[in-house]
Amino acid sequence: DGGITQSPKYLFRKEGQNVTLSCEQNLNHDAMYWYRQDPGQGLRLIYYSQIVNDFQKGDIAEGYSVSREKKESFPLTVTSAQKNPTAFYLCASSPYPNSGNTIYFGEGSWLTVV
Amino acid sequence: GENVGLHLPTLSVQEGDNSIINCAYSNSASDYFIWYKQESGKGPQFIIDIRSNMDKRQGQRVTVLLNKTVKHLSLQIAATQPGDSAVYFCAENRGRNYQLIWGAGTKLIIKP
Numbered sequence: 429d430g431g432i433t434q435s436p437k438y439l440f441r442k443e444g445q446n447v448t449l450s451c452e453q454n455l456n457h458d459a460m461y462w463y464r465q466d467p468g469q470g471l472r473l474i475y476y477s478q479i480v481n482d483f484q485k486g487d488i489a490e491g492y493s494v495s496r497e498k499k500e501s502f503p504l505t506v507t508s509a510q511k512n513p514t515a516f517y518l519c520a521s522s523p524y525p526n527s528g529n530t531i532y533f534g535e536g537s538w539l540t541v542v
Numbered sequence: 543g544e545n546v547g548l549h550l551p552t553l554s555v556q557e558g559d560n561s562i563i564n565c566a567y568s569n570s571a572s573d574y575f576i577w578y579k580q581e582s583g584k585g586p587q588f589i590i591d592i593r594s595n596m597d598k599r600q601g602q603r604v605t606v607l608l609n610k611t612v613k614h615l616s617l618q619i620a621a622t623q624p625g626d627s628a629v630y631f632c633a634e635n636r637g638r639n640y641q642l643i644w645g646a647g648t649k650l651i652i653k654p
Contacts, residue, residue, distance in 0.1 A: 432585075461641075468550050470631065471586075471644045486641075518585050530576055531642060533585030 431455065432534035434519050440542050441506070441513065449504045449537045451519035460502035461520040461531065464488060471518065477502055506539060514541050550629060552649045561619040565632035565645045570613060572634040576642065577606060577617045580629045589617070589630075619650075627652045 432453045441447045453460065459478050463471040473486030477496040491510025496502055502521075506513045516538055522531040555561045567575070573594040578586035590601045592608050592615075599606050605618040615632050629649045633642040 470550075470646050473641065476641065516583075520585075530588050530591060532588065536583070536585050538583075 432519055432521055432532060434517075434534035434537050436537060437535070438538045438540075440540050442542060444508045446505055446507050447539065449506070449517055449519075449539070451502045451504065451534060452500055453502075453519075453521045453534075454500060455521055455523075455532065456499070457521035457532075458499070458524045459522045459531075460496065461522075462486075462492070462494065462502070462504045463518040463520065465516040465518060465536075467516075474504065474517075513539055515539060550647045550649045552651060554651045554653055555622050556653050557622060557624060559622055561617075561622045561626065561650060563617045563619075563630050563648045563650065565615040565617075565648075567613050567615060567632070567634045567643075567645075569634065569636050569643075570610070572636050572643075574635040575606070575608060575615050576633045576635075577604075577615075578631045578633065579626075580631065580647075582628075586631060622650075622652055624652050624654070626650060 435450045461476040462474040464474055465471050472488050474488055474492050475483055475486050475494040477483040480496055480499050483494050483496050491507055493505045516536050518536045519534045520531045576591040577589040579589050580586040590604050590606050592599045592606045603620045607616045629647045631647045632645040635642055
């Protein structure tokens with residue numbers, strides 16, 4: 429089935445550690461996105477990529493890093509510089525980064541700092 | 543972001559009644575609007591969209607209304623069911639930045 433797969437679903441991080449969240453899509457979409465969602469709140473854009481080997485910072489990029497070496501993959505690394513990383517992380521993709529495109533979401537990854 | 547630090551407004555509706563969820567947008571240049579449904583612990587799911595050259599669009603049990611004069615978007619859900627319980631987000635596309643701008647979300651609770 430076509431879709432967006434995020435892994436792991438649940439992840440625990442010790443203070444000072446970097447962790448990487450995986451996002452894979454087999455929809456042949458050009459654009460991919462990472463959002464952060466805190467409990468009871470809306471979505472905030474961390475990073476987005478319109479095409480392979482290119483990505484742009486979103487509203488809350490500090491403490492995060494991404495790569496886009498393949499069209500299908502857009503991993504997000506939460507670095508130790510992110511002081512409050514506990515949140516629900518959502519990966520999304522859209523066919524091409526133009527106006528009027530619906531974006532499709534994965535099932536999300538819960539990250540907890542212990 | 544516009545929705546940082548805000549807690550979700552809540553709408554309680556009796557099962558079987560119609561629900562109306564509202565959303566205001568700020569940019570008259572926005573030309574595409576989407577409603578998403580997010581169930582607890584899951585990613586948002588697309589419900590329905592509308593372009594700025596339309597006032598109304600209907601789907602299965604859902605209708606989206608767009609009032610460009612007052613920059614208002616609404617989602618109407620007919621005959622609300624328990625499975626409709628979720629948080630509903632509106633999003634607008636302002637074209638140039640290729641990104642969606644998200645509303646704060648509304649939590650819909652269905653009373654039996």
